Amino acid sequence: MKLVLSLFLPCLLLSAVPLQVVAIDAKALYKDYCSVCHGDNGDGNSHAKQGLVPPPRDFTSPSSTVELTRPRIIHAIRDGVPGTAMTGWKTRLNDDQIEALADLIRIDFMLPSTTETTTEGGQIYAAYCSVCHGDSGKGAVWATTGLSPRPADFTNPQFQTSMTRDHLIQSVSYGRPETAMTGWKKRLTDKQIETVVDFVITAFMPDFTGPVQGEEKVVSAKSTHEHSDGHDHTHADPDTELSVYMSRPPANGLQGNAVRGRDLYINNCATCHGENGDGRGPRAYFINPKPRNFLHTASRASLNRPALQRIISKGKLRTEMPAWEKVFDAQQIADVGEYVFTAFIQP
Numbered sequence: 001m002k003l004v005l006s007l008f009l010p011c012l013l014l015s016a017v018p019l020q021v022v023a024i025d026a027k028a029l030y031k032d033y034c035s036v037c038h039g040d041n042g043d044g045n046s047h048a049k050q051g052l053v054p055p056p057r058d059f060t061s062p063s064s065t066v067e068l069t070r071p072r073i074i075h076a077i078r079d080g081v082p083g084t085a086m087t088g089w090k091t092r093l094n095d096d097q098i099e100a101l102a103d104l105i106r107i108d109f110m111l112p113s114t115t116e117t118t119t120e121g122g123q124i125y126a127a128y129c130s131v132c133h134g135d136s137g138k139g140a141v142w143a144t145t146g147l148s149p150r151p152a153d154f155t156n157p158q159f160q161t162s163m164t165r166d167h168l169i170q171s172v173s174y175g176r177p178e179t180a181m182t183g184w185k186k187r188l189t190d191k192q193i194e195t196v197v198d199f200v201i202t203a204f205m206p207d208f209t210g211p212v213q214g215e216e217k218v219v220s221a222k223s224t225h226e227h228s229d230g231h232d233h234t235h236a237d238p239d240t241e242l243s244v245y246m247s248r249p250p251a252n253g254l255q256g257n258a259v260r261g262r263d264l265y266i267n268n269c270a271t272c273h274g275e276n277g278d279g280r281g282p283r284a285y286f287i288n289p290k291p292r293n294f295l296h297t298a299s300r301a302s303l304n305r306p307a308l309q310r311i312i313s314k315g316k317l318r319t320e321m322p323a324w325e326k327v328f329d330a331q332q333i334a335d336v337g338e339y340v341f342t343a344f345i346q347p
């Protein structure tokens with residue numbers, strides 16, 4: 001993760017995030033020292049190419065995107081690749097310059113972004129999200145093969161109907177437990193998170209239906225974040241916001257029974273999620289992506305009762321998490337959800 005995160009630091013192109021004073025002009029360094037072999041566009045098309053075996057790396061190829069991690073690039077620039085024309089630059093470039101070049105390669109050549117950037121949400125998406133989720137919202141090519149679990153496919157109808165705006169905001173704020181999807185609360189303001197979520201909904205989710213009836217209120221992209229009590233919570237304390245979210249009752253007027261839910265859990269879920277909810281049941285070893293760890297902070301910040309009902313009912317696409325609505329009735333789903341909630345999420 002460190003790799004992907006540090007990649008964003010130099011590209012803070014958002015108005016709300018003050019730009020660091022940039023001392024290093026990576027583009028100029030690249031032009032002076034690298035483009036002679038790797039080409040102006042990083043695709044390895046250069047005059048030097050003909051004479052070199054192996055030829056200079058094409059940074060824009062899919063295999064480069066997967067293979068050339070940031071540490072590997074830094075290592076190659078610093079120490080070179082023995083037996084090739086790629087010599088080490090550590091005597092001519094300092095560490096900051098080398099890192100700046102590595103970021104330039106990753107951002108300008110490997111992850112070209114064509115996302116519509118006229119809206120603020122689109123700009124935030126392009127700067128922070130499309131690297132993994134792709135310009136189409138289906139997941140960037142490198143990420144769908146290189147990450148497990150892979151990024152959510154926003155265009156999938158099942159994803160769209162199982163999500164609510166609040167849940168999306170929650171996931172983007174606090175991240176997803178034990179996945180590459182980290183929380184963005186430290187880097188984006190609450191307003192920016194709402195803006196980018198609304199962008200994701202508008203741009204990629206035509207089948208988005210909003211919340212299950214009575215669960216929560218859909219808020220349109222332009223209006224402020226208003227709760228059903230009529231108060232504007234836009235500037236509310238984030239901890240209060242979280243506890244309001246986490247204390248939502250189950251959807252559809254159901255009341256779960258944790259005692260009945262416990263039996264269902266032990267018989268059907270513990271084999272994967274573990275008896276104590278840590279995601280390490282006996283079957284977990286064989287499964288990828290891993291069953292969710294309910295004790296993780298990000299689970300505890302995102303799995304409220306309605307979310308549990310929804311996810312348990314619909315399952316998780318492309319994972320071993322089954323859709324339990326085929327097996328259980330709505331009451332049983334509320335019961336097992338209640339057990340997960342009271343035993344692991346908020347013990």
Ligand code: HEC
Pocket residue numbers: 030033034035036037038048052053054055056057068072073074076077081084085086087089101102
């Ligand atoms: C004289 C030609 C030449 C110059 C100049 C050059 N490279 Fe290379 N570079 C190569 C060749 C050839 C390879 C392919 C090595 C291989 O395939 O193993 C390569 C490979 C790389 C790789 C991939 C290493 C890997 O692990 O596969 C990176 C990253 C890289 N160069 C960055 C740079 C940067 C940054 C500069 C400028 C500071 C630069 N190169 C300058 C010829 C050059």
Ligand code: HEC
Pocket residue numbers: 004124125128129130131132133143147149150151152167168171172176179180181182184196197200
């Ligand atoms: C380093 C890669 C990476 C980046 C960057 C990233 N995501 Fe994700 N995202 C993922 C992965 C992986 C998942 C799937 C997590 C899972 O299976 O639960 C995901 C899932 C999601 C989900 C679905 C959450 C859910 O509850 O199922 C949303 C929404 C989302 N990302 C939005 C964003 C937004 C908005 C940004 C930019 C601010 C962003 N992501 C940046 C990798 C990333």
Ligand code: HEC
Pocket residue numbers: 149264265268269270271272273283287289290291292303308311312316319320321322324336337340
């Ligand atoms: C065959 C293994 C398996 C069984 C059985 C199973 N799960 Fe899962 N479950 C998974 C996996 C794998 C994931 C994680 C998917 C991912 O990374 O997106 C998951 C995810 C979840 C999530 C979290 C989803 C999220 O978005 O955070 C919940 C809640 C959940 N399971 C509840 C249950 C309940 C309740 C049962 C029993 C009724 C159950 N699971 C049975 C494998 C299983």
